[in-house]
Amino acid sequence: MNYITEAMNRAKLTNCQSDITFFQALEEVLTSIKPVIKENPKYLENNIIERIIYPNREIRFKIEWLDDKNNIQVNNGYRVQFNNALGPYKGGVRFHPSVNPDILKFLAFEQIFKNAITGLHIGGAKGGADFDPKGKSDKEIMKFCQAFMTAFYNSIGADIDILGGDIGVGEREVGYLFGQYKTLTNSYDSIITSKPIALGGSKGRASATGYGLVYFTQTLLEDMGETLKGKICTISGSGNVAIHAIEKLYDIGAIPVTCSDSKGTIHDPNGIDLALLKQIKLVNRASLEDYAEERKAATYVKREDYEGGSYVWSIPCFAAFPCATQNELGEESAQKLIDNEIKIIAEGANMPTTPQGIELFMKNKIIFAPAKAANAGGVAVSVLEMSQNNSLNYMSAAEVDEKLQGIMSKIYKDIKKTCDKYSLGLDLASGANILGFKRVANALIAQGV
Numbered sequence: 394m395n396y397i398t399e400a401m402n403r404a405k406l407t408n409c410q411s412d413i414t415f416f417q418a419l420e421e422v423l424t425s426i427k428p429v430i431k432e433n434p435k436y437l438e439n440n441i442i443e444r445i446i447y448p449n450r451e452i453r454f455k456i457e458w459l460d461d462k463n464n465i466q467v468n469n470g471y472r473v474q475f476n477n478a479l480g481p482y483k484g485g486v487r488f489h490p491s492v493n494p495d496i497l498k499f500l501a502f503e504q505i506f507k508n509a510i511t512g513l514h515i516g517g518a519k520g521g522a523d524f525d526p527k528g529k530s531d532k533e534i535m536k537f538c539q540a541f542m543t544a545f546y547n548s549i550g551a552d553i554d555i556l557g558g559d560i561g562v563g564e565r566e567v568g569y570l571f572g573q574y575k576t577l578t579n580s581y582d583s584i585i586t587s588k589p590i591a592l593g594g595s596k597g598r599a600s601a602t603g604y605g606l607v608y609f610t611q612t613l614l615e616d617m618g619e620t621l622k623g624k625i626c627t628i629s630g631s632g633n634v635a636i637h638a639i640e641k642l643y644d645i646g647a648i649p650v651t652c653s654d655s656k657g658t659i660h661d662p663n664g665i666d667l668a669l670l671k672q673i674k675l676v677n678r679a680s681l682e683d684y685a686e687e688r689k690a691a692t693y694v695k696r697e698d699y700e701g702g703s704y705v706w707s708i709p710c711f712a713a714f715p716c717a718t719q720n721e722l723g724e725e726s727a728q729k730l731i732d733n734e735i736k737i738i739a740e741g742a743n744m745p746t747t748p749q750g751i752e753l754f755m756k757n758k759i760i761f762a763p764a765k766a767a768n769a770g771g772v773a774v775s776v777l778e779m780s781q782n783n784s785l786n787y788m789s790a791a792e793v794d795e796k797l798q799g800i801m802s803k804i805y806k807d808i809k810k811t812c813d814k815y816s817l818g819l820d821l822a823s824g825a826n827i828l829g830f831k832r833v834a835n836a837l838i839a840q841g842v
C-alpha cells in the first residue's frame with residue numbers, strides 16, 4: 394500500500410522540509426491505520442488522508458513586551474488550528490525556547506487524535522511561543538502573557554478555539570492570559586482552561602493529566618491481573634504531569650523513585666519526597682539540585698555527567714512514566730529498561746518515546762501505553778471545565794475525579810475493543826490511532842467537502 398509514501402511525500406513538499414517531529418508523528422499514525430483503510434474504501438474515496446494531514450490554519454504572530462528594565466523584547470507566537478471536524482479547536486499553549494512551527498504542528502496533530510479518543514466533541518490545536526519563562530520575574534511573566542493574548546485574541550473564542558496549559562504554562566500563566574482576554578473583549582467566555590479556581594477553573598484540572606495517567610495504567614494492568622501496588626516506578630520530569638503522577642502513585646501504594654528536570658535527575662530509592670519536590674518546583678521554581686541538598690539519601694546526576702539518554706531510564710523499575718517532553722526516551726534508554734526487566738511504559742508527556750524505542754518495546758513484548766490515550770485525562774477535564782463555565786454549575790473535586798476515572802477506563806475499553814477487532818494484540822498505540830482516526834474521518838465525511 395503506497396498511499397502512506399505518497400501522502401508523506403506530498404506532505405513534505407507542501408509543509409516545510411524541516412518539520413522532522415511533525416513527520417515522525419504523521420508516519421506513526423499513517424502506518425498504524427493501514428488495516429482501517431484496507432477495510433473501508435470510503436476513506437480513500439473521500440481523500441481522508443490528505444484532508445487530515447494538513448492543518449486548517451497556522452497562525453504566526455509577533456509578541457512585543459517590556460522586561461523589568463524597560464527593554465523591549467520580541468518573541469514569536471504560534472497557534473496551529475489543525476482540525477475541527479469533531480468540535481471547536483482545543484489544545485494547550487507551550488512557552489519554551491524550543492517552540493517552533495514543527496513542534497507545534499506535531500503537538501496539534503497528536504491532539505486531534507487524543508481528543509477524538511476521549512469521545513468528547515473537541516478538535517485539535519496547539520499553540521505557544523519561543524519565550525523562556527526561566528529566570529523571569531512574576532511581573533515579566535504577566536506582561537508576556539498579556540502581550541501574547543493581545544497579539545492573538547481575535548483568533549480564538551469559546552466555540553472556535555479554546556486554549557489550555559502545557560510546558561511553561563500553568564495556572565499562573567493561564568490566569569494572566571484569561572485576565573487579558575477579559576480586558577480586551579469585556580467577556581468572561583471560556584476561551585482557556587486550567588484556570589485558577591478563583592477565575593472559574595475546574596477542581597481537579599491541575600492534577601487531571603498525572604492522575605489520569607495512573608488510572609489508565611492501573612486499569613490496563615488490572616485487566617492483565619497485575620497491579621502497581623508495591624512496585625518501583627520511575628518518572629521523568631518534575632512539572633505538572635510528573636508531580637501529580639507521583640502523587641497518585643503514592644495514593645495507590647506504588648513507590649515512585651525518580652524525577653528530573655532539564656539540568657539533571659534525582660533518584661531517591663526510598664521514594665520521592667513529594668512535599669519537598671512541590672516546594673522546590675511549584676513554590677521556589679528552582680532546580681532539582683536543591684532537592685539533593687535537602688535529602689542526603691537521594692542521588693543527583695547532572696545531565697552533562699551522564700551519557701546515553703537520561704539517567705532516569707537506567708534505574709531498575711516495574712513501570713516507567715516519561716512525563717517531561719518529546720523524544721526523551723530513545724533506543725539506548727529503552728534497551729536499558731528492557732535489560733532491567735521493565736513491565737510497562739506509560740507516556741505522560743506527548744510522544745516521549747522515539748519510534749526506535751517503541752519498536753524495541755514492541756519486539757520485547759513490553760506493555761506500551763501511548764500518550765494519546767494515557768495522558769488524555771488532562772484535556773478531558775478541560776472539557777469538564779468548559780462545561781462548568783457554560784452551565785455555571787460547578788462540580789466538587791470528588792465528582793470530577795469520579796468522572797476522570799470513568800473517562801480513562803472507557804478510553805482503555807474502547808482501545809482494547811479496537812485492538813481485538815483488528816487483531817492487534819496488545820499494540821495499544823495502533824489501537825489508539827485507529828480509534829481516533831475513525832472518529833475524525835467519519836466526522837469529515839459527514840460534514841461534506
Ligand SMILES: NC(=O)C1=CN([C@@H]2O[C@H](COP(=O)(O)OP(=O)(O)OC[C@H]3O[C@@H](n4cnc5c(N)ncnc54)[C@H](O)[C@@H]3O)[C@@H](O)[C@H]2O)C=CC1
Pocket residue numbers: 558559560561562563602630631632633634635653654655656716717718719721741742743768769771772
Ligand atoms: N499539562 C497538561 O495538562 C498536559 C501536558 N502534557 C505533556 O506533558 C509533558 C509535561 O508537561 P507539563 O508537566 O504540563 O509541563 P511543566 O512545564 O509543568 O513541566 C515540564 C517538565 O519537564 C521538564 N523538562 C522540560 N524539558 C526537558 C528536557 N529536555 N529534559 C528533561 N526535562 C525537561 C521541565 O523541567 C519540567 O519539570 C509535555 O510533553 C506536555 O505536552 C500532556 C497532556 C496534558
Ligand SMILES: O=C(O)CCC(=O)C(=O)O
Pocket residue numbers: 483484485486504507555556557558559586587743768769771772773775
Ligand atoms: O487542556 C488542554 O487543552 C491542554 C491539554 C494538552 O495540551 C494536551 O493534552 O497535550
